[in-house]
Amino acid sequence: MSNPANPQEAKSIYEFSAKDLKGETVSLEKYKGHVCIVVNVASQCGYTKNNYAELVDxxxxxxxxxxxxxxxxxxNQFAGEEPGSSEEICQFVSSKNVKFDVFEKVNVNGKDAHPLWVYLKHKQGGTLGNFIKWNFTKFIVDKEGQPVERHGPSTNPKDLVKSLEKYW
Known part of the structure; x- marks a missing residue:
């Protein structure tokens, strides 16, 4: 499955695909019927310890x-806080007991931004502009594949529970 030529015209996240840490292409259709959190992560950020722990919980x-x-x-677009290779990222997330899906490193801003992130930013623009400001920006996607909320890096993942409950 390829990504849409114009991500902003996509109808849902299900039109996208991304490569997992093993380099395998994953169609996001596999998430149909599920509420999702889509988040940009980094292993060496001030937000890393708390965000990973709470996402795992x-x-x-x-x-x-x-x-x-x-x-x-x-x-790795924010202060180089995710310098690792896919193998190193795999080791890192394993050390954090991560069981959720982690994909290959992507750009979330700029002309080389992954098409999914172009779509997410288009559907849920930021406060100061249509870009990701830092690591651990979180998008809630409903069961129909629609981005319904955007939360900044300082929002703790556990603080999303009340929002998530609206979509279950």
Whole structure:
């Protein structure tokens, strides 16, 4: 599956695909019917420890019971805080007991931004502009594949539970 030529015209996240840490192409259709959190992550950010811990807790608590899916996209565009290779990222997330889906490193801003991120920013623009400001920007996507909320890096993942409950 290829990504839409014009991501801003996509009807849902299900029109996109991304490569996982093993380099395999994953159609985001696999998330149909699930509430998702899509987040750009980094292993060396001030937000890393808390965000990874809380994302793991959310997935452990709501992955089975509510069908929550978390799609983590490593990104090195913010102060070089995700310098690792796919193998190094794999080792890092394993050390954090991550069981949710982690994809290959992508750009979330600029002309080389992954098409999914172009779409997310188009559907849920930022406060100061249509760009991602830092690591751990979180998008909630409903069961129909629609980005319905955007939360900044300083929002703790566990603080998303009330929002998530609206879409389960």
């Amino acid at each position: 959310l997935f452990n608590e709501y992955g089975e019971s509510k069908g929550l899916r978390i799609l983590a996209f490593p990104c």
